[in-house]
Amino acid sequence: MDNSKLHTQLAKLFPKEQVFTDEFSCLVKGTDAGLYRLIPKAVVKVNSEEEVIRLLQFCNRENISVTFKAAGTSLSGQTISDSILMEIGQGFEFSAITENGKTATFGVGLTGTAANRMLQRYRRKLGPKPASINSAKIGGILANNASGSSYGIKYNSYNTVKSMRIIFADGTLLDTSDNESRKQFMETHPEFIEKINALHLEATENKEIKNRISTKFNLKNTCGYGVNSLIDFSDPVDILQHLMIGSEGTLGFISQATFETVHDARLKATAMIYFPNLRDVCQAILPLRSCSVSAAELMDRNALQAVEEQAGMPAELKLLPENASALLIDTSADDNETLSAQIREIEEKLAHIETLFPIRFTTDNSLYNLYWNVRNGLFTSAAAARPRNTACVIEDIAFEAEVLGDALTDVRDLLVRTGYADAVMWGHLLDGNVHFTVFPDINSPEGIQKYAQFMHELCSLVALKHHGSLKAEHGTGRNMAPFVEKEWGTEIYGLMKRIKSAFDPQRILNPGVIINDDKDVFIKNLKNIPSANPIIDKCIECGFCEVTCPSKNLTMTPRQRIVAYRYLKPKPISYSLDETCATDGLCGIACPVGIDTGTLVKELRWENVGKWGNFIAGSIAANMDKVSSTVRQLLKVPHTVARIIGYNRMENIARGLFKVGDGLFPLWTRYTPSGAAKIKQDIFPADPSASSASSGSPLVVYFPSCITRTMGTVPAQNEAGDTPAKMLSVLQKAGYTVIIPEGKESLCCGMAFSSKGFRKQAKKKESELNDALLEASRNGELPVVCDMSPCLLHMRETLDPRLKLYDQVEFIHDFLLDKLTFEKQPISIAIHTTCSSTKMHLEEKLKTVAELCAEKVIVPDDVYCCGWAGDRGFFYPELNNSALAPLKHGIGDATEGFSNSRTCEIGLSINSGVAYKSLVYLVDRAAEGR
Incomplete structure (x- = not known):
């Protein structure tokens, strides 16, 4: 057909x-x-x-x-x-x-x-x-x-x-x-x-x-x-x-x-144990099978070398001899006594096996995570370091415990002999299940033939010599279909x-x-891996990036954008690839090799800005104070009209204008903020009643972003005062004297220009803000707090490293908790971690602060990036709606919502029916100075 x-x-x-x-x-x-x-x-x-x-x-x-x-x-x-x-x-x-x-x-x-x-x-x-x-x-x-x-x-x-x-x-x-x-x-x-x-x-x-x-x-x-x-x-x-x-x-x-589910024990302990070689680590299988072990992860020397240079890795990795191997053991229990007994039993059962360092278990959360970061970083580092234009193949085999040491030695010899000596080997030791990577050049006949020869030898070694499994957990697919009969025999x-x-x-x-029946199917229809762009050339198209993408159910995912860019010519610039990409960067966190597809999309935007766009952007950048003042006044108009004709009617009119304008007019809703109040001074003394005020109040530089200086509240918030006012109130209650940089009305971090492809204008605003903050902070001596998490992240990426830059949530958590007295409010609230906060690892800090302030705190499931993406929610509201489809159900009985990005809060409010606002509103309500 x-x-x-x-x-x-x-x-x-x-x-x-x-x-x-x-x-x-x-x-x-x-x-x-x-x-x-x-x-x-x-x-x-x-x-x-x-x-x-x-x-x-x-x-x-x-x-x-x-x-x-x-x-x-x-x-x-x-x-x-x-x-x-x-x-x-x-x-x-x-x-x-x-x-x-x-x-x-x-x-x-x-x-x-x-x-x-x-x-x-x-x-x-x-x-x-x-x-x-x-x-x-x-x-x-x-x-x-x-x-x-x-x-x-x-x-x-x-x-x-x-x-x-x-x-x-x-x-x-x-x-x-x-x-x-x-x-x-x-x-x-x-x-x-x-x-x-x-x-x-x-x-x-x-x-x-x-x-x-x-x-x-x-x-x-x-x-x-x-x-x-x-x-x-x-x-x-x-x-x-x-x-x-x-x-x-x-x-x-x-x-x-x-499914019948499995108990998830509350307490966990782990140990990273180093052995002289692969054979020695394999001796641990049988003793560990008689212990309460929830994981035993094998890593060979190549695997450990792949991660040893990364920040935060254990120092001993660089001291290991050439053939060393490691075993990461995990055990868990519901009480400390049982956990301690399990640790003692593991140590006793392994006492007869030579290790390079004494066995030490830890229950410290940071060390626990550090060890697992070693394990989880193996594939990431190996795939990122592979030669250009090569594929990344993860093989997956298993052997009986009695032959594992010999089998893995044979596999390592085969890898070296066939030209894959850089292969990284790791696996699940208790099951005798080992994974390893090979990086074949499938763009050339020679590379394909080399890979084919390797596969034939591997299958004979695994299935015939050592009677193992050719695929332990990755499935047969096309990759192993020609070899199923070799493993099982003709009858089965x-x-x-x-x-x-x-x-x-x-x-x-x-x-x-x-x-x-095609014995060569495993080397047919192979992916060509072209050099397309250094940003994405390491992509192996695994799809790990897709789950957090705000446009995944609307247009395209990061993997799909990369595939389109790689293989379609001319390079597609479209609604699907460009206009509905939020460029939030969460795909870079999920990606095994750290690819931020949003960076690629921004590059496409930079290449297509045009002279007229550059002129407008330049005019806005040069007149930020006047633009902010004008927008503040314009934002008040729809709310004034809505109070007269009703918000339902006003929203209907706004939808009509949005549809007729076809991208010319932004979509207004009742949650679009009114104009903010102008900040009229640069120094705000500490609250005289704060305990620290009497002993000489500490100083902090506060940079109110251009968004919060422009966008105020909405009637649905039932709050008096905009975000800067609340931020100032909280800082003053905590006993801080607040300094706002001079020329604040003209200052901008440059992110809005950068995300739209206006590099020159972004650099100009970044430079202006950098100079202003250095002056205000005494060349980085004083901390600087910003009230928009996306802006703060951009500032960290672009400004002088001497500046000590903090998001509002981070500053409250790290500096103010001991200076304020909290009274939990009798409310149920929902909180949202923005993409930038996720990248800065602020999730737990946001939750901690929120739980000090409210009796019930809800973190909705399956809500990631809100898809507002700066101003994209005004012009492509379908992106925001699609990204936040689970939100209304996820907030449960929450009557208020809190986050740390004014624009994101607009989209969160629209899609939940609950007014979201900055976390500083909640802190200001629940906290008093000590």
């Missing part, structure tokens, strides 16, 4: 906004984290089981193949297609917690982290904990039988799923928790059930097959289908339910699953082929994955 006909057919079945057949959308949506690329003919977003059934029935009828995609973080080529790609939409982001958290049902569109946040209040969590858990969705966690560092086989998806709802290739729905549904399915699919029963009998009655399956699944194993289902269960529905786990979308679609591989035929007789579900 040609593309135009396919689009016509699909458009009859789904709303037009859910069907994508254009080159741009198919390219960017068809990308996943693996090293392969296929471009789908169509992408269909589905939001309900009914829509999935409709699509599968169409594909079954027309004999068109279809592939399912959740987060697209799979590494082995599982979620790409050159036919129809089915993308899971927001309709599958639902949950139900039961039995006080012991069981939980999740839609497959939720991320693992989102699910764990819901379980946290019950001190429970999911058993599977893949490294991608922040981004990976329940659908992918199930489809790949994810496990991770914490619990290995015992608590993987296979062993913790109680029931699921499955939609098969013919569109039939089965609910395995419903006896009637099970009965009906068996009656309507007798041939299918007969084939499952026959497979079960063959696997259990053939002793050799049964023993091999049992032995192979003593290890972590996701290579091929989960044929352990055939020997672990006798009921055909139970068998097919467990066959679905790890089936990578080749047998059917799971729409939801109910034959069972797997019959499983595929029983579930999917027309082979329309994700063809080429797991079962593939």
Whole structure:
């Protein structure tokens, strides 16, 4: 079926906004984290089981193949297609917690982290904990039988799923928790059930097959289908339910699953233990398996060298000998006595093994996080340091404990011999599960051949010599499909082929994955990695950046913007790529190699500002005082009119003007601030009643941003005084004499100019502010506090390092808590951590201050960047609305909201129906000077 006909057919079945057949959308949506690329003919977003059934029935009828995609973080080529790609939409982001958290049902569109946040209040969590858990969705966690560092086989998806709802290739729905549904399915699919029963009998009655399956699944194993289902269960529905786990979308679609959750102990301790070599660290497996250990993470010398130069890493990393290895051990309990006993037992069990330093456990939170930062930084550092234009491949193998030392030594020798000596090796020691990176040059035939030869030798070493697993937890995909038979043998591989035929007789579900007769498929359709821009050249398209992106459900994600920039020519400047990018930088935090896609978008804006834009920006920069004064007066007008004709009518008029103006007029709402009061002096003495005032009050420089100098309050806030007034009040109560820089009306940090691409004007304003703050602070002697977190972050990035710069939340937390007396207000409030605050690690400080001031503090789940993005919320309100879609539900019974960015507070108010304002309002209300 040609593309135009396919689009016509699909458009009859789904709303037009859910069907994508254009080159741009198919390219960017068809990308996943693996090293392969296929471009789908169509992408269909589905939001309900009914829509999935409709699509599968169409594909079954027309004999068109279809592939399912959740987060697209799979590494082995599982979620790409050159036919129809089915993308899971927001309709599958639902949950139900039961039995006080012991069981939980999740839609497959939720991320693992989102699910764990819901379980946290019950001190429970999911058993599977893949490294991608922040981004990976329940659908992918199930489809790949994810496990991770914490619990290995015992608590993987296979062993913790109680029931699921499955939609098969013919569109039939089965609910395995419903006896009637099970009965009906068996009656309507007798041939299918007969084939499952026959497979079960063959696997259990053939002793050799049964023993091999049992032995192979003593290890972590996701290579091929989960044929352990055939020997672990006798009921055909139970068998097919467990066959679905790890089936990578080749047998059917799971729409939801109910899990048995795992207890999450309150207290944790960790130790970083160093060993002379890999063999020595492998000796720790068997002793540790008899201890209460929640994680035991192996790191080889290359891994440790990859992070040793990073800030905050332990000093001993640089002192380790050439062949040293490390083991990060984690143990947890609900009380200190039990935790101490577990630590003693681990130390005793490892006492006979040589270590480079004495074993020391810590419960100190900062040291605990430091050690885990070493572990979590491995992949980041290795991928960032790889040679240009190379791919990043993470292999994933497992061995029995008895052979692990020999096996890893052989793997390291193979890596050196085949030209991948720089490979970084780490893994989950308790499971004998090891990951390592290789960086093949897949842009050249020689590089591809070198990689192919390595894979053939690796598979022989793992599967034949040491009888290990070729894929322990990353799934088979296209990457390992040609080698499944080598690991399992012809008979069991034959069972797997019959499983595929029983579930999917027309082979329309994700063809080429797991079962593939093409022995070279693992080196076909490889991603070309072009040099596009130094900002993004290290991107491996993993998708970790997507979950926090404010435009992810509106237009594009950071990964998709990078793919579009890399592969589409000329470079696309568009509504999707540019205008709806908030440039908030949260993608850079989530990215394993630290790529801030917003920086790329800003660069595109810089290249396209034009002479007229430069002239206007230059005029504003040169006349900031006059512009601020004019805007202050203009902001008062709509509120004056609204008080006469009513706010509902005024908002209707504003919406009409916004629509007619098509980007000329900003969208006004009742939460758009009125004008602020002008600050008329530069020195504000301390409150005489403050305790510190009598002994010579301390000095602080306060820079009220151009936004807070311009934008005041709104009637819905029920507050007298704007942000600068409240900031001054709090500082004076704490006994500070406040200095405001001279020429304040003309000062601006330059961020607004920079984000729009006006570099020259941004530099001018940055320089002016820098000079003013140095003068006011006595060349950095006095602290400087700013009342807008985005401005403060920009100031830290651009101004003189001698300046001691603080956000309002940070300054209150670090300097004022001992100078103020707090009385908790009898209110329930919501707080929002802005993107800039997240980057400055102010989340806990914001919460701490808020909890001193209010009886109940709510942090809404799944709310990240608000998408206001400076002034973008005025002109692209759909970005703000999409980013904050979960907010109204998330605030619960909160009657007020607080943050630390005046513009963000506008969008938060609009989308919650609760007036958000600066945290200083709450502090001023709850605190008095001592």
